[in-house]
Amino acid sequence: MTRGFRLRALPMVLLMLAGVVVVTASSPRSSLPTPVAEAPDAASAFAPARLQGTPVGVANQTAEAKKVLANPDGTLTAQLSPQPVRVRKGDGWVPVDTALTSVPDGTIRAKAAVADVVFSAGGEGPLVQFSREGRRLALRWPGALPKPELDGSTARYREVLPGVDLEMQVEAEGYNQRFVVKTPEAGRNPIWGSRRCGSTRRVATRSRPGTTPTVAWPSRCAPAVC
Structure with a gap:
């Protein structure tokens, strides 16, 4: 009885061993080379492009x-x-991202933009600081600024000014x-007709049912920015 049991168990052992061999033999096939996405120059990029069949x-x-x-x-x-889509960060590139965020130095910057544009977080000091390729520009508001509300860029x-908000928008290469002007009274402010403002041509009107129309004036009508 005992011998018969041992003989019948032997094929099962061999079958299990064979299964182990199959698993071991198939594992190297799953380790495929990682595709090359970028090479330092054209000469070193052509060889992997040909081998993997992708640019x-x-x-x-x-x-x-x-x-x-x-x-x-x-x-x-x-x-x-037609315009920048990536920004150099360290040794690599990242996509342009003009969403504004507060930074530890107390100012407001875009997450990733070509030009270095800094907006005021409120209070005294420059309204905007702009620098690119060694060129710098700073504009001040005459007086303390309120803390801004951030909405995307x-x-x-x-x-x-009474009845007037100021919007500063960062772009990939600069700002606007x-x-x-939120009320008719604010639109009649004599400051809009001053020499520094020039023409008071309206450029956009926004309104919703039951609200006062909102008029946006061009940036050149910025008499208080110096």
Whole structure:
């Protein structure tokens, strides 16, 4: 009885061993090489492009509005954008992100923009500081500014004049500003017709049912910014 049991168990042991061998033999096949996304230059990008059959980025030809790809067939493709879509951060690139955020030094900046634009967080000091490629500009508001409300890429300073808000919007390469005149009385303020303001042509009107129309004036009507 005992011998018969041992003989019948032997094929089961061999079957289990065979299964282990199959698993061990198949494991190396799952370790495929990681595709190359970018190479330092065109010469070093063509070889991986041919091997993997997909384009490889050329790092030394990437710019804020341009990306060059080495193709498997030995050609190069340049992807051009009408405006910057990426920003240099350290040794790499990150997508442009103009969403405003407060930073530890007490100012407000975009998360990732080509130009360095700094908005006031309220109080005394410059309203905006701009720098790019060694050029610097700072504009001040005559008096203390309220703490701004942040909405995406826009900082809104309420009641900088009676019935008037100031909106500062950061862009990839700079910024723009405008006054939002909220009441008819504010729109009749003599300051809009001053020499420093120039023409008081309206550029946009926003309104909702049951509310007072909101008129946005061009940034050149900024008599208090110096």
